[in-house]
Amino acid sequence: MSGQQASTLKDLDAVRAMIRHHKLNDTIFALIGLLALMVGLLTLLTLFIDLLMDGYTRFNAGLFTEFPSRHAAKAGLLSAWVGSLLVMSVTLVTAVPLGVAAGVYLEEYAPKNWFSDVIEINVTNLAGVPSIIYGLLALGLFVYDLGLGQSIQTAGLTLALLILPVVIVNTRESIRAIPVHIREAAYAVGATKWQMVSDHILHYSFGGILTGIIIGMARALGETAPVITIGALTYIAFLPPSPIQPAPPYLNFEWLSSGFTVLPIQMFNWLSRPDHAFHVNAAATGVVIIVVTLLMNGTAIWLRYRIRKNIKW
């Protein structure tokens, strides 16, 4: 009798040991999993600190007010940040109306047939095309066939095509989240489809669409490969003609066809030089690019979080 009891107790101990062992395995795996995810974050932190340590000596007003120069210590980002700003403004005015309109069409208007399927497959596929392919498209089509040259408008249009899928997908997702009864309520008071879309759907999905636009613009700011492919010059010691002029008609669009450089290209250029002094400039540029893109993406993520939390249909 006592022997049987002892063996039961022994079994129980063995079972408990096994449970402990398995629970330990669970904990160990959870730690490994967290660590695996943290590799990315750690890399980002290391990268940022590395850039700061390499480039901090160049952080002064001159970095933003000087043109590039043969002397590394005097070289600045003036033409690059102005170029980035102008290129992104072209991207913004092209990609936003086109992307939002396409998203609205696909979600609210498109009939369920092969035609809509073709458009859908295209959008999905475009999101997976490597960015440098867009550069080749722009080089062949915009630069030579359409004769737009290696200019701000070419770069802006190229990046617009590149971020179009981002804008479309985000627009669709935020429109899809709107419940049907909002649409039915609009129809019930006699609204036409467009009145329903413009007064209600666009109004409610505005935050989500904005998120997509910000993420897309951050991507456009950081993209290098397609802009290099269209042949952006890397040594630009002038500014494009000002868009605003004192005499009527006050607006001037010559800047659209001006040569240009952008922040990531300036960084790439300095990075490809053998002279270490230019690597310091590249590091400082890297800090500027990272801070701006992280701020933009951070805003977008925060915005989406707020929307998800606050909207109760």
Added chain:
Amino acid sequence: MATQVLHNPLEHVISDRLARNFRRHFKERLIEFILMLAALSAVATTVAIVCILLYESSTFFKTVSLVEFFTDTQWTPLFEDAHYGILPLISGTVTTSAIALLVAVPLGTIGAIYLSEFASHKVREICKPILELLVGVPTVVFGYFALLFVTPLLQKIIPGLPSFNMLGPGIVMGIMIIPYISSVAEDAMRAVPMSMREGSYAMGATRFQTAVRVVAPAATSGIIAAYILGISRAVGETMVVAIAAGQQPNLTFNPMDGAATITAYIVQVAMGDLPHGSIGYQSIFAAGLMLMLITLFLNLLGHLARKKYREAY
């Protein structure tokens, strides 16, 4: 007389309504048409990409036979003694992508299992935005990191490692694509119905056992889709390899050597000032066509695998 007085205003009202209806209807149709045109821009972009690549490569392939393109072991379109063998570019692309996958597949999979099966709601809410931020960091900055941080670090571990090699950029690229793999794989695992996990727990399995033996096998097609999309990203990645792997086409699979990928070659040629229509200019379109075909194939495969798991549950 009295009836006329009564009738006329009414008729007036009705015809006015009809006219307004017609105007409304016409306006609605016009808007729908414009929105459809915007959605068609996605199709137009795809068509334009395919046409430009095919057109420019067709002139390239008039000079260079397909046999030479696929069998010659040298790629020197810009030299006096020109060779047009794509193999060295393919070997560079395959090697860097393989290194990237060796880093990203284990870390991405473990991270995805952790996020889907182990992490609390709170941890997930913190981890996912961080991963998204990592995706937003411009690749040119990662190129700096690979060239001036990771490679010097590796040189301390592996003496004699040249400053341009495929190992450093491969590793950095791997870290870059972890978020892509982990987010798609996590999606797939979360789509596995709760009842399967509950069944496993009821049999006395631990979280780890459930995750590895029940959830992961059930989500296989989705996890494979994640890997395929990861490969597609690695193959199309440009700046990291263009900066840190050197730009010398080199038929080798040794990660210690420097080499050029398809994308790096396009960047290198585009940086120079090649005359429009020359064989060097056309060669980047042939290389681009190759890249497009590879990524298109991978994206289609990934799309099919994803569709499979969406249908399964």
